[in-house]
Amino acid sequence: MDQSFFPERQHDHEACIHAGMAHAEAACESRNERFTANRRSVLELLLAVHRPLGVYELMKQFDWKGRRPAPAQIYRALEFLESIGLVHRIESCNAYLACSRPGRHHCTIFLVCEQCKTVAEVEAKRMQDAIADLADQTGFELHSQVLEARGLCPDCASATAPDGSDH
Amino acid sequence: MDQSFFPERQHDHEACIHAGMAHAEAACESRNERFTANRRSVLELLLAVHRPLGVYELMKQFDWKGRRPAPAQIYRALEFLESIGLVHRIESCNAYLACSRPGRHHCTIFLVCEQCKTVAEVEAKRMQDAIADLADQTGFELHSQVLEARGLCPDCASATAPDGSDH
DNA sequence: AACCGTAGTATTATAGTATAACATACTGGT
DNA sequence: ACCAGTATGTTATACTATAATACTACGGTT
Ligand SMILES: [Zn+2]
Ligand SMILES: [Zn+2]
Ligand SMILES: [Zn+2]
Ligand SMILES: [Zn+2]
DSSP: OOSSSSOOTTOOHHHHHHHHHHHHHHHHHHHTOOOOHHHHHHHHHHHHHSSOBOHHHHHHSOOGGGOOOOHHHHHHHHHHHHHTTSEEEEGGGTEEEEOSSTTTOSOEEEEEETTTOOEEEEEOHHHHHHHHHHHHHHTOEEEEEEEEEEEEOHHHHHHHOTTOSOO | OOSSSSOOTTOOHHHHHHHHHHHHHHHHHHHTOOOOHHHHHHHHHHHHHSSOBOHHHHHHSOOGGGOOOOHHHHHHHHHHHHHTTSEEEEGGGTEEEEOSSTTTOSSEEEEEETTTOOEEEEEOHHHHHHHHHHHHHHTOEEEEEEEEEEEEOHHHHHHHOTTOSOO
């Protein structure tokens, strides 16, 4: 029950960043790909915030140690990170999210909080099956899917609730 | 089996456009909303092509009887048409599609052909249920969902097939 | 160590998508 | 005729994404 949902309010975030970077390191290693400074910086930024960031947010938000990267550089890093499953693009936000469970899943749905922008990345086997069946029935050759739910995360929902049970 | 999938190669497209406009007319009437020239033109264009169009395609593609509408006008018309369920935004295309079954469904998935851009709009009750369950389990307050599959429509798939069964 | 091909980076320019702000015009009711 | 509300026309600007090209770093070969 702890594996699939929103990040806990106070999890060990340092450890969580560190694990993400370590996994990335290993993933690149095993594919003979280079985990360069650009790629590293982008992934670090995404891991740090636990929510989707647009490319221009990534560019501005930060010091980058003096450098001032152009969009193309960020896009390239993201393209690479996405290609090896370390980052996902959230279409309904035009933004990118560090994968919260790299290597484990193949089909997930993103639950996007419209208020605080937190995203839960949840395995969606049932939906995957439903889509596969649909594809079979229609003769559609499935390449990929975009599954995003929009609404309010538990925290924001209870904060907004008409009859608040939170005080 | 004919109700849910890709538009038939040669359906009566005039009738299909006409029905779409008639439904729109009625929908506006029943809500006391105005079906103005702008809104009418945008919907007509979308109905005519049976695939998603970007805003700037909508702007350029056409004569508009002398007028040369600015983006804002198109966006306003689309916003209205979407609000009453006559048009859907396809996030993975940054484009808009006339609803193929206005008034009938509440939760659909779009099967987007990456080659010819045709889109099938298919009821997705199973997926809707899966998402609702997920929301329950996670405490997520669901507002809307983005469900898009990307791949090849039957025609394009068979045209590309390695061992073509089509000649 | 010098050489070379590949992959990644840096930089500039440009294309494509979306919204803000504000003035004007149309519509329906008084 | 007047008013309030809604939709349009117009200009400007913000945001998102890619193309094109020159340069640099890395790893393997000689
Ligand atoms: Zn964390
Ligand atoms: Zn939230
Ligand atoms: Zn048709
Ligand atoms: Zn197709």
